[in-house]
Amino acid sequence: MSLNYLTQGNVYKKLIQFAGPFLLAQLLQSLYGAADMLTVGNFATTADVSGVTIGSQVMMIFTQFIIGLTMGITVLLGQYMGSKNHKALAETMGITIITFTIIGIVLTAGLLLGRDTIVSLMNTPQESVANTQAYLFYCSMGAFFITGYNVVCGIMRGLGDSKSPLLFVAIACVVNVVLDIVLIRYFGMGAAGAAIATTLAQAVSFLFSVAFLIRRGLGFAFSMKDIRFHKEQFRQLFKVGIPLGIQDILVGVSFLLIVAIVNPFGVVASASVGVVEKLVEFLFLVPIAMNAAVSAMVAQNYGAGEYERTRKCLRAAVWMTGGYGFLIAAYCQFFGTTLTGMFSSDAEVMNLAATYLQSYSWDIFLAGIVYCLGGYFNGYGRTIFNMTQNLAATFLARVPLALLLRQTIGTSLFAMGLASPVSTIASLVICLIYLKKMNAAYDTRTLGEAAQAA
Numbered sequence: 001m002s003l004n005y006l007t008q009g010n011v012y013k014k015l016i017q018f019a020g021p022f023l024l025a026q027l028l029q030s031l032y033g034a035a036d037m038l039t040v041g042n043f044a045t046t047a048d049v050s051g052v053t054i055g056s057q058v059m060m061i062f063t064q065f066i067i068g069l070t071m072g073i074t075v076l077l078g079q080y081m082g083s084k085n086h087k088a089l090a091e092t093m094g095i096t097i098i099t100f101t102i103i104g105i106v107l108t109a110g111l112l113l114g115r116d117t118i119v120s121l122m123n124t125p126q127e128s129v130a131n132t133q134a135y136l137f138y139c140s141m142g143a144f145f146i147t148g149y150n151v152v153c154g155i156m157r158g159l160g161d162s163k164s165p166l167l168f169v170a171i172a173c174v175v176n177v178v179l180d181i182v183l184i185r186y187f188g189m190g191a192a193g194a195a196i197a198t199t200l201a202q203a204v205s206f207l208f209s210v211a212f213l214i215r216r217g218l219g220f221a222f223s224m225k226d227i228r229f230h231k232e233q234f235r236q237l238f239k240v241g242i243p244l245g246i247q248d249i250l251v252g253v254s255f256l257l258i259v260a261i262v263n264p265f266g267v268v269a270s271a272s273v274g275v276v277e278k279l280v281e282f283l284f285l286v287p288i289a290m291n292a293a294v295s296a297m298v299a300q301n302y303g304a305g306e307y308e309r310t311r312k313c314l315r316a317a318v319w320m321t322g323g324y325g326f327l328i329a330a331y332c333q334f335f336g337t338t339l340t341g342m343f344s345s346d347a348e349v350m351n352l353a354a355t356y357l358q359s360y361s362w363d364i365f366l367a368g369i370v371y372c373l374g375g376y377f378n379g380y381g382r383t384i385f386n387m388t389q390n391l392a393a394t395f396l397a398r399v400p401l402a403l404l405l406r407q408t409i410g411t412s413l414f415a416m417g418l419a420s421p422v423s424t425i426a427s428l429v430i431c432l433i434y435l436k437k438m439n440a441a442y443d444t445r446t447l448g449e450a451a452q453a454a
Contacts (some may be wrong), residue, residue, distance in 0.1 A: 003438035005244075006078075006160050006296065006297040006300045007082055007300050007301050007302065007304045007306055007309065008387050009133065009166050010285060011309070011312045011313050012310070012314045012316050012320070013435075014274075014297060015290070015293050015294070015297060015302050015313065015316055016113055016320075018157075018160070018162045018228045018293040018296060018297065019160040019162075019286075019289040019290050019292070019293035019366040020162075020164045021165070022165070022166075022289040022292050022293065023286060023289035024166050025165050025166040025168075025283055026285045027174045027282075027448075028166070028169045028170060029169055029173075030175035030281060030282065030285070031173065031203070032169075032172065032177060034168060035173075035176055035177050035180050036052055036176075036180060036194040036197070036198060037049070037052060037053070037056075037090060039180040039181060039184045039185065039194065039410065040052050040184060040190065040194050041192065042146070042185075043188075043451075044182050044184055044188075044190040044191070044193075045190065046443055047125075047127045047128045047130075047131050047190075047191075048131050048191040048194075050124075050125060050127070050131065051128045051131025051132040051134065051135050051190070051191035052130070052131075052135055052166045052191050052194050054119075054124055054128065054135075054419045055132050055135030055136050055139060055195065056138060057133075058118055058405075059088075059136070059146075060292075061249055062107060062111070062143070062146075062197070063146055063150070063382055064245075064248035064249055065245040065248060065249050066103070066107075066146065066150050066245070066246030067150055067177050067242060067245075067248060067256050067292065068243075068244035068247060068248040068249075069100075069103070069241040069242065069244070069245045070100075070151055070154030070241065070247070071154065071240070071241060071244045071292075071378065072154075072177075072236075072238065072239075072240035072241025072242075072244065073092070073096055073154035073155055073158055073237065073241070074154045074155075074157045074217075074235045074292075074295060074296055074299070074385075075158070075240050075249040075295060075296075075299045075378055075379060075381060075383075076158065076233070076236055076237060076247075076300075077089060077092055077093075077155065077158025077159055077297075077316070078158050078159075078160075078241060078266075078295075078297075078298075078299025078300045078303065079161060079299045079300070079302055079303035079379075079380065080081065080303060081158070081160070081300055081305075082093060082299065082300035082301055082302060082303025082304035083194075083303040083304060083305075084304075085303075086220040086221060088219050088220075088276070089218075090220065090221060090222045090223075090226040091226060091230040092230075092233045092237070093218070093222055093226060093227075094226035094227040094228055094230060095154070095228075095229065095230045095233045095237060096099065096145045096151060096237065096370075097227050097236045098227060098232065098233040099237065100147055100148070100151045101106070102109075102145060103147055104144035104145075104147035104148060104274050105144065107144070107147060108140055108141070108143040111136065111139075111143055111321040112137070112140045112141075115133060115136040115137060115140060116133065119132050119133055119134065119136070126178035126381065129450035131190060131191040131192075132191070134190075134191055134192040134195065135191040135192065135194065135195040136195075137173070137192075137195070138192060138195035138196050138198075138199050139195045139198060139199060139201055142198065142199030142200075142202050142203060144150055144202040145199065145206040146201040146202050148206045148209075148210070149168065149172075149202055149205055149206040149209060151382075152165075152168070152206065152209040152210060152213060152271050153165040153168065153209070155213070157223060157292065157296050158299070159218070159219060159294065160296065160300065162292070162293070162296075164207065164209075164212065164245065164288075165209075167212075168208065168209045168212075170196075170204045171205050171208055172202060172204065172205035173201075173203070174264045175197075175200065175201040176187070176198055176201035177206050179193075179196070179197035179200055179201065179392055180193070180194060180197045181256075183196055183197055183315060184197075194453075203303070204338035204439075210415075218443050236381075239381070239383070239384075240251075240378075240381050240383050241383075243383040243384045243387035243388075244383050244386070244387065246365040246387060247386070247387040247390050247391060249358070249436075250394070250395075251390065251391075251394055254394045254395065254398065254399055255280045257399055257402075258273065258335070258398075258399070259275075259371070261399075261402050261403060262406070262413075263414070268346075268348050268349055268352060269352065269413065271344065271349045271353075272340075272349050272352040272353035272356055272413060273356060275340050275344050275349060275350075275353040275359050276340065276353050276356050276360060276417075277340055279340065279357070280360070280364070283361075283364050283448075284329055284355065284364065284367070285366040286321065286324050286325075286335030286368070287321050287324075287325070287364070287371040287372075287373065289368060289369070290317050290320065290321045290371060290372055290375065291371040291372065291375040292372055292375065292376075293375070294313060294314065294317045294372055294375025294378075294379065294380070295378040295379050297310075297313050298314070298375065298378070298379025299378070299379040299381075299382065300383075301313065301331040301382050302379055302381075307442050310376065310379065310380075313356070314372060314373070314375075314376045316319065316374075317372040317375065318372045319330040319370055320377070321368040321369065321372050322365060322368055322369050322372075324368065325364040325365030325366070325367075325368035325369075326362075326365045328361060328364050328365070329361040329362045329364055329365045330430075332354075332357050332361035332443075333358055336353075336355075336358055336361075336393035337350050337351060337354045338355045339354075340353035340354050340357060341359065352413055355413050355414045355417075356413035356414065356416060356417045357417065358372045358414055358417065359414050359415070359416075359417030359418045359421065360417035360418075360420050360421070361417075361431075362421040363421040363424050365423045366421050366424040366425060366428060367420075367421075368428075369428060370424060370427050370428050372427075373387050373431040373432075374390070374431075376435070377431075377434075377438075378393055379410075380438070382438070383433060387429045387441060388428065389427055389434070392423065392427075393423045393426050393430070394423065394431070397422065397427075398418075398419050398421075398422075398423035398424050401418070401419035401422060401423060402416065402419040405415075405419055419446060424453060435443050
């Protein structure tokens with residue numbers, strides 16, 4: 001394959017070309033993840049539904065950690081590609097194969113050995129224990145494929161290709177839906193059938209992606225001798241990836257805490273928050289896609305020493321993502337029930353969720369800008385700062401605010417919804433201060449290099 005350099009061409013066009021396929025891939029991922037629940041809900045028992053719900057939450061945490069780690073691959077490959085350091089590209093590929101093969105094996109063994117403990121810690125209802133255990137068993141068997149699939153996608157995006165991962169997701173989606181129907185509806189396998197369908201879909205997608213990569217090539221020299229331990233690339237891989245992996249896990253936990261805070265106020269309040277959280281998953285796909293696009297594009301331009309172009313990339317992303325977020329937030333102020341009604345037909349839940357969405361929706365605008373800044377920092381390898389500010393805003397602002405504002409829960413969730421945008425404002429301020437200092441440091445470096453050249 002030919003390398004897709006993001007260091008040339010119109011910045012807006014390049015961002016859209018990269019973010020578009022990534023957005024579609026994320027949408028397909030969300031839809032085929034929902035296929036398990038939809039099929040089980042229609043053709044299996046309530047215990048199966050509970051088993052899939054609990055098991056999928058557990059698997060999502062591990063998957064998010066792997067996705068965070070693979071962002072390290074994307075950033076490193078992007079930086080080396082921008083600097084046209086083909087030797088470092090090959091070494092990064094080699095250590096990636098070794099590292100994630102080990103991670104995949106350890107993750108598989110850990111989930112298999114610890115699934116009973118996990119089921120217990122999740123306070124699984126007695127009626128659903130067997131179903132949850134079955135779901136986790138079969139999904140654990142596919143943990144290696146989940147790891148491998150995300151690694152290949154991280155490699156492709158690091159090389160500037162976001163279209164091929166879309167193909168891989170599409171294949172997984174089709175296989176998963178077909179197997180869900182066959183195993184759950186016709187063979188009556190319930191939660192176990194959903195897990196087997198997911199595992200086989202990931203396996204088929206992974207094997208296809210590997211064959212695809214081998215057939216097309218990488219665009220630079222790479223051979224079996226490069227698959228060995230490279231200390232510097234190993235250090236950089238974990239320096240960039242580990243903070244993002246930890247961040248993704250803990251942010252996911254914070255969403256569970258918000259739900260736990262609201263649950264004691266009754267089923268309507270709990271369902272309303274659940275509806276909005278599910279809706280926001282889809283509304284946030286654009287900021288997430290732009291975060292990935294900015295990370296890849298900035299990494300390449302940083303590697304090439306094109307610091308001014310990285311800033312153009314950030315500005316373009318902020319305008320596009322901020323514009324999208326503002327329009328969504330404005331729409332939610334007046335027509336929120338048209339969105340919440342997509343996930344609940346209960347009038348009381350639909351209306352209460354709409355009041356929560358009115359205030360919460362401003363976080364799509366604010367967090368969209370923070371996501372762009374996060375992508376910028378990722379591209380420069382500043383993932384430790386990214387993790388620190390994100391977790392500080394989440395656990396020192398959002399969760400405490402939600403605890404404080406829970407007293408206002410009654411006929412409205414509007415005040416409760418303010419916890420997210422208010423905490424994001426704190427995150428935005430921190431990011432802007434850091435951005436100013438970071439850019440000033442690179443301006444000084446550029447002037448120093450120019451002086452030396454003169």
